[in-house]
Amino acid sequence: MNHFLKDELEKYIKLCMKNDREGQLKIYQLFSPVLYGICLKYMKNEDDAKDVFQEAFVIAFQKISQYKFEGSFEGWLKRIFINKLIETLNKKKKESFFLDVFDPDTDFVEEEELEAIPIEQEKLLEYIRDLPDQYRTVFNLYVFEKMKHKEIAELLKISEGTSKSNLNRAKHILQKRILSIKNFKTA
């Protein structure tokens, strides 16, 4: 079964390499929900997410011949999308992106452990998207892409310290939001 699925996927990828629209459609249908989800997590508003989603998919189809059938195809697609997202964010907010100003209120605050409250995914997404661009990007890369600060620093052309501080501040903001829900519920 596994081989069958793999073969099918390879077949569609090969069709895409020939610029076959049917193959492209299949790939789109298969992976678009996950990739669109990523775009929503990284971009503040849905319109921007749509724009990046389209552009990244076009890039993916144009560069699909570079995929060597090694490793996960989904991973390969994700990389293209994340690159595009970061590029867009960098272009969009160059002036204030990744400020490295020391903030004792958040940088030295230890992360508080929270009681598990069931929170809907949509709500969580909203919290993430409400974060400032720079914090959101670092948070996404660290928490969801499992990247280390060193890697994030290289990717975003910032220092490791900035990456750590941005993550701390993002967590701090999210923590506040979650606690406010908890308090609201208990009240």
Added chain:
Amino acid sequence: MKKHKIEDIFSSMEDFSSVPPPELWSQIEEKLDKPKKKKRVVLWWSAAACLLLGLLLPSILHFTDSSENTNLNNGNIENSRNSVVIDKEKNHNSNSRNLDQNKNTGKTIDSLNGNATKNQFNNDSQIQAQETSVAETNSKSKTDKKDSKYSAPNSANTPNQSVAFQNSSSSEEKSNLKSSKKSNTNALNQSVAYQNSGSSEEKSVLKSSSKSILGNNSKTSNKGISEERVAFGKQSKFNSTAKKQLSNSIFEEQIAPKNNKNIAFNNQRYSVNNNSFTNSNAYNSNNAVSGKNENKRTDKAVIIKDDLKITNSLSKTDSVQLAELQNLEKGILSPEKQKEEKEKKDNLINKKERWAVAVFAGVASSENTKNEKTLGNVNDSKQSNSYGVKTKYSINNKWAVGSGLKISELGQSVANVSYVSAKNNAFFAPAASYADSSPVASSDPTRQEYFFVSNSTKEAMKNENVQTGKLDQNLRYVEMPLEVSYSVFNQNKARININTGGFVGKLISNNVALDGHSIGENMNANDYVYGSTLSSTVQYRVYKKTNVFVEPAVNYYINPLNSQSFNQFQWGLNFGLNVNF
């Protein structure tokens, strides 16, 4: 209650997915239909290739010409070995000048006439006539051929060594390359694959299947159905399928539980997929029965048969499939995963900043590895400066190609060179027995001539007029390298590259100095030089996209001079600044 960190709370968002609005696919399709923009990179490289070709062609022609010259200059070859042939260009050669000089035999009138620069030594009392034509280089055209004829001494009785050089008219060949461009136009005729409107049978099947799937996704499914009524100019396959939030393949069922409250979202997503297997097959089988679909129908029918077979097995092994599907999408093999992660890092880093432009300057030292000698003296190293610009294009995280322009100087010093100055010895001429001393005629109307003699000849001559001095020779080139770079180290802001490649250089300056005074040019210098280069770049990012670098390098020049020994190795240390973009 169990406590969680923020990461744990948000871990459910790791595989968050959401079905994109259906119109996005049509927009993507439109973008894909647009003809690709021609990459500027290709144009740049074409330009570089043309430039390289342009530089190579004259040099190839030059080599052909020089082989002809060798045949013509047979008489001169003996003298040119291990000797320095000096030629000085002077603009005022057109002015005739008479020189009266006395040496034993009486007066000598040296008249230099016109561009032909024939020097006639007329002696009133003697019948000796010495005719020397001074080699004259045309400063305006460095590609001129320099043919010289050697005429033997006109009298066996006279000890005068006369050398005649005659310039032949120069010719320059140009080759024009014509390129024709072909414009290809690709016409893509997209035919609508199939129309769903007429297939009520399909719809019923799809609706029934979507009901089971869309339980958690009422928003999107409603949206999709409403979309059905909207008439798109071109009804794509995706639109038709998106309307029903279903697709016709095992892979296609990606229903996003937007309102999903289950934290283990991932599993649910795949379970939806599993549910969809049967539905999609049913859909496909309907397609096959309906007899409506066009060209690819037969292929589809074959696939459907396979699908149906597998559907039976699927229903029995749902749990196994779930795991397999997860593994498939995640990259089941751990080595593959590791490799993927590595690639991920590389690609993320290298996505941007493929181009780099650098300016550099440095010091270079021309060296002699074979202990070569000129006139019996060792060629010493000579320090010079080099500077230039270069550009680099990163193919991937490790490999890059680069080119540029560089001004570089190759040189050598020869200490204790023996020479005789003709200024003080107007009629100095080595005796016939000293013919092996390789005397060299130097002609310069404004200055004295120099006769260089080898160490062995110096001993034999025992002439008190023989002097020694330091001879410096410099050949300055404008070079165009073509390099390949490999990154051996890339951490944080630091990077180390190893570069290797070749270069072609055009001679732009040729100078010979004796004891610090310029006395002419080295006639044996080739106008074009080739070589190979090996260097290592150590660079450090100082600000955003700006790096500073140090580049130790070694260059080897294949043919700086014809039939003469010359320092061919060059050590260099360049310092520079590069900007990535």
